[in-house]
Amino acid sequence: MMKSRWRAPTRLAVLTFAVALATDAALAQTSTIDEIAKYRAALQDGNPAELWEARGEGMWKQPSGPAKVSLEKCDLGLGPGVVKGAYTQLPRYFADADRVMDLETRLVWCRVKLQGMSEADAKKNPFGGPNNKADMEALVAYVTAESRGIKMNVSDAHPKEKEMYRLGEKMFYFRGGSHDFACSTCHGVDNQRIRLQDLPNLTTTSGAQKAYTTWPAYRVSQGELRSFQWRLNDCFRQQRFPELVFASDASIALTMFLAKNANGAAFDAPAIKR
Amino acid sequence: MNKAIIAWTTVVGAAAVLIGCATAPSDADVTAKATQMLKASFKAKGQAGLDRLDQDETQKLCSEYAGKVPPKDVVDRIEKANFASIKWPADGKLLGDWKNGEKIAQEGRGKQYSDDPKGPVGGNCYACHQLAPQEVSYGTIGPTLYQFGKLRGYTDETRKYAYGKVWNAEAYSACSTMPRFGHSQILSEAQVKDLVALLMDPNSPVNK
Numbered sequence: 001m002m003k004s005r006w007r008a009p010t011r012l013a014v015l016t017f018a019v020a021l022a023t024d025a026a027l028a029q030t031s032t033i034d035e036i037a038k039y040r041a042a043l044q045d046g047n048p049a050e051l052w053e054a055r056g057e058g059m060w061k062q063p064s065g066p067a068k069v070s071l072e073k074c075d076l077g078l079g080p081g082v083v084k085g086a087y088t089q090l091p092r093y094f095a096d097a098d099r100v101m102d103l104e105t106r107l108v109w110c111r112v113k114l115q116g117m118s119e120a121d122a123k124k125n126p127f128g129g130p131n132n133k134a135d136m137e138a139l140v141a142y143v144t145a146e147s148r149g150i151k152m153n154v155s156d157a158h159p160k161e162k163e164m165y166r167l168g169e170k171m172f173y174f175r176g177g178s179h180d181f182a183c184s185t186c187h188g189v190d191n192q193r194i195r196l197q198d199l200p201n202l203t204t205t206s207g208a209q210k211a212y213t214t215w216p217a218y219r220v221s222q223g224e225l226r227s228f229q230w231r232l233n234d235c236f237r238q239q240r241f242p243e244l245v246f247a248s249d250a251s252i253a254l255t256m257f258l259a260k261n262a263n264g265a266a267f268d269a270p271a272i273k274r
Numbered sequence: 275m276n277k278a279i280i281a282w283t284t285v286v287g288a289a290a291v292l293i294g295c296a297t298a299p300s301d302a303d304v305t306a307k308a309t310q311m312l313k314a315s316f317k318a319k320g321q322a323g324l325d326r327l328d329q330d331e332t333q334k335l336c337s338e339y340a341g342k343v344p345p346k347d348v349v350d351r352i353e354k355a356n357f358a359s360i361k362w363p364a365d366g367k368l369l370g371d372w373k374n375g376e377k378i379a380q381e382g383r384g385k386q387y388s389d390d391p392k393g394p395v396g397g398n399c400y401a402c403h404q405l406a407p408q409e410v411s412y413g414t415i416g417p418t419l420y421q422f423g424k425l426r427g428y429t430d431e432t433r434k435y436a437y438g439k440v441w442n443a444e445a446y447s448a449c450s451t452m453p454r455f456g457h458s459q460i461l462s463e464a465q466v467k468d469l470v471a472l473l474m475d476p477n478s479p480v481n482k
Contacts, residue, residue, distance in 0.1 A: 163299070170308035173340040175333040177326040178385045178460055179453035180444075184341040186415065194401050194413040203341070236316075240385045241326055243319040250315030253308070 036196060039274070049141055049218040049270035052225040056142025059135060065115025074110035076103070076143065087147035088267050091256045093158040100164045102255045104229050105247045107139055126246040127230050130223075137216070140227045144216055147267045152213065154260040161256065168257025171250055172202070177240040183254070185239075202258060209265035212258050217271040225270060228255060305338070320387035332356060336449035349448040357445035360438050361456065363463055368433045368470050375472030376479070378465050379405055385460060397440075397455055397469060405472065406479035415451060422473040424481040436470045 060071045060083075076086035077094070091102040097109060104126070111122040128134035156162045175182040186194060187202040201207035215228045232251050236244045244251055299307075309329075318324050329337065332352050335344060343349065381396020383389045399405060402415035405422075426432045439446055441456030455461040461469070472478050 163304075166299075166304045167308045167311060170305055170337075171312055173337050174308065174312060174329075175337045176329050177322075178458050180333055180336075180458070181453070182337065182341075185451045188341045189415075192413070192415050194415060195411045196413075199415075237386055237388060240322060242316040242322040242324055243387060245315050245317055248315030249311045253311065 036274075043220060043272045043274070047218055047270065047272045049145075049216070049225050049272065052138045052141035052218075053145045053270065054142075055133075056138035056140070059138055060142055065111060065117045067114065067116035069114055071107075071110055071114065071139075073114060074107070076106055083143055083146040085147055085150045087144045088150045088152050089154060091161075091164065091252055091259060092155060093160050100158075100160050100252055100256060102229075102247075102252045102259075103140060103143060104136060104227065105252060107136065107143075108247055123246055127226075127233070128224050137225050137227055137230075140216055140229075141225050141270050144267070144269055148269070149266055151264060151266050152209070152259065152262045154256070154263055156260060164253050164256040165260055168253035168255070171254055172257055179240045181239040181241075183235065183239075202261065205261060205264070208258055208261035212262035213265050213268045214271040214273070216269055217273040219273055221274055321385065321389070321391040322387040332444050332448075339449065344448060352448035353445055356442045356454070356457070357438070359457060360441050360445055361463070362437070363467065368437045368467060369474060370464060370467030370469075370471045372468070372471040372475040372478035372480075374465075375468035375470070376406065378461070378468055379472060380409070395460065395465075397461055397465070399469070402452075407482070408479060419473060420480060422480055423476065423478070428474060428476060433470060433474050436473045437466060440466050440469050 060074075063070050073080045075081075075094075075096075076083065077089050077092045078084075078086050087103055090106070091100050093100050094106065094109075101109065108119065108122040111117045112119050125132070125134050126136045128137050156165050172183045172187075175185070184203070186192070186199050187207075190201045190204070190207070192199045192201075200211040202211060212228075215231050216225055218225050229246060229251055232254055233244045233246070236242075309327075313324065313327050316324060316327060332355070335348055335352060338344075339348070344352070378397050379399035381394055382398040382401060384393070384395030384398075389395075399419075400409055400412045402413045404412040404414075404418040404420050407420060422436070423432065435446070439452075440461075442454045443450040443452035444454055444457075453460060455469075456463065456466050472480055475481070
């Protein structure tokens with residue numbers, strides 16, 4: 001009978017060893033997560049996004065384009081030239097364009113209508129890279145910074161706003177591509193991680209609020225300020241979809257869905273992320 | 275007079291239908307428009323063509339139930355069709371090399387338009403699952419697979435389940451978040467076998 005069982009001290013030793021191993025693994029993970037939290041906290045001290053905000057403000061006020069006028073008469077929804085708080089009510093329906101627009105789409109509109117640029121030129125180079133400063137990201141940084149501390153308040157009173165929201169919701173759950181992924185695959189459940197990266201649940205109010213109010217963000221790993229249009233574009237790349245076109249209808253619909261879900265939370269960007 | 279009442283009823287009825295349509299398009303209408311809008315909002319890039327937006331029946335049904343488990347008859351339909359399509363290895367061998375399997379589990383590249391179409395292509399298993407305890411950077415979208423074989427027993431049945439699940443997860447759990455690695459030609463048969471070895475070989479670090 002004793003043959004098939006270990007003597008008590010051996011058993012205890014084996015058990016202790018097994019527990020130690022399991023604890024080591026758990027400790028390693030806990031300390032990794034702690035270190036990442038510390039790193040994120042350290043990042044908050046200074047945010048290079050301010051450089052983009054300043055450049056964007058200069059561009060907003062500088063006469064440019066074929067018409068040689070500034071963007072100071074651009075109507076972001078609260079009247080010509082009103083920037084303060086405008087981002088917290090976007091996307092929204094614009095009667096002059098008879099469509100729902102997000103910030104970037106509206107900036108393109110103003111650059112075309114006020115500054116006389118072609119639509120293609122206004123949409124060119126939306127995302128910066130090494131040795132490539134994107135005007136659009138600077139403008140986005142300036143406008144969004146003017147909404148810091150103001151509560152998100154996206155309306156769906158207009159039927160076209162209501163429709164855009166419903167379309168965005170459908171797209172959020174659209175599964176496709178080689179991997180069957182949808183936005184909801186990674187962003188539909190609380191407290192999940194991809195590798196060590198926390199994933200916000202964008203279907204809940206608190207999850208959408210926390211995520212949406214912290215974009216745009218300066219991405220330390222990329223040395224770039226990234227807009228919400230960029231965020232969507234890069235999510236779809238990882239979703240194994242083709243490329244989301246900048247300022248496309250689908251990008252506006254998804255932004256409408258997520259921005260409205262974030263209503264009630266104070267806007268807190270441009271932020272800084274890993 | 276009756277005629278006038280009928281005429282008025284018709285006009286009011288038609289108006290009600292029109293208002294109804296204007297205020298609340300049906301769910302099917304919104305789905306159709308969303309799909310159409312998506313297709314018009316993407317452009318082909320690298321290896322990711324616009325055909326990636328053409329949904330098969332499983333993708334279509336799972337999108338419709340918006341992240342929730344569909345009713346039982348739909349679940350049965352999805353699982354049955356996907357199970358029937360599993361291509362089992364011609365040589366009958368289900369286990370490859372767990373060392374290769376570990377590399378495939380770590381590799382995150384593959385099928386993105388930013389990836390080299392010539393490879394490498396991995397399963398990126400650690401993005402969602404815990405496997406070997408040495409790797410602490412694992413995700414939690416899927417369940418832990420640590421000691422997968424040790425806990426379930428090294429049986430033919432479990433080996434077959436592991437192979438089938440990696441090949442086509444929808445065959446076992448309709449609308450699972452897990453990609454259909456074999457079915458959708460993400461991984462080759464040999465790569466799927468290597469992953470089965472990572473899960474089922476008693477010498478694999480997963481089972482230590």
